[in-house]
Amino acid sequence: MPxxxxxxxxxxxxxxxxxxxALKTFAEKGYHGTSMDLIAECAELGKATIYYYFKSKDDLLLSVLENGIREFFNLMEQEWDATDDLLEKIQAIPRVGARFxxxxPNYFKLYYYLTAHPTLNRKxxxxxxxxxxxxxxxxxDLFVQAQKSGLLKPFPTDKLVEIFGSLVMGLGQFLYVDARPEVLQEKARLINEIFLNGTRTTQEDTT
Incomplete structure (x- = not known):
């Protein structure tokens, strides 16, 4: 190898x-309880090595968050590339969220910590x-295409995506109740069922 x-x-x-x-330490200690010394100790590296790659704790936090976002969407894009069906692409979102x-779990713990610290979160x-x-x-874009194809009702797309996204992020809450993958996948299935088909019974359901 060269x-x-x-x-x-x-x-x-x-x-x-x-x-x-850094992710493990931020998730366990919170941003404010984390120091570069603790991260170095967790990584079993010298603090100087940490600073060689990351100029500050803020820089490291942003890199951790960016890495999580990219990893999540890489999984999502693999699912999207496997089908041309618009509804199947939409239904993949909660499934990927549950798997991720x-x-x-430390990514959700960090996300939950940030939501409790709005100043840090906004920054x-x-x-x-x-x-x-x-x-x-x-x-x-997926939701827009699904609406244009008549697969989804013409609700304001941005609001639709926000609500759907909040349901997917809410899956993380179940980590504190029952973190088994099959339980999270069942919650993801229910999100898809309720979001796409509703909870109200139809005549077809009662016959």
Whole structure:
């Protein structure tokens, strides 16, 4: 293996190690209870190494959040690429959310912490807004296409996406009740069933 390629692999592996340690520490201690010393200890690296890759705790928090957003949407895009069916693409969103939270509960714990600290949350979201808009635009486009195809009612698309998104994020709450993957997937199935078909019975349901 060429030296440059080996060094790049080592660099990527070290960054991944630091990000995982930072996520774990932020999730367990909260942003305000986390120090670069604690992250270095969790990663089993020297603090100078942490600072070599990340200039500050703020920089590290943003990198952790960005990594989570990209990982979530990478999973989503794999599901979307596997089908041309618009409703199936929409139904994949809660399923991926359930799988992501089951596999990475610390991301939801950090998200939940940020929602309880609005000043910190606003600061982080302001920095991440371009990435969030880029990624969520694909979801909005899916809903627009489904509405144009007559598959969804013509509610305001932005509000529809916001409500659907809040239901998906709410899946993380069940981590504190029963974090088994099959339980989260059942909740995801119910989100799809209720969101797309409603809860009200029809004549067809009662016959």
């Amino acid at each position: 030296i440059a390629e080996r060094k790049e692999r080592e660099r990527s592996a070290r960054i991944k190690l630091i990000l995982n340690a 939270f089951a596999d990475h 982080a979201m302001r920095q991440l807004q371009p990435l969030i808009l880029e990624k969520t635009r694909r979801i909005q």
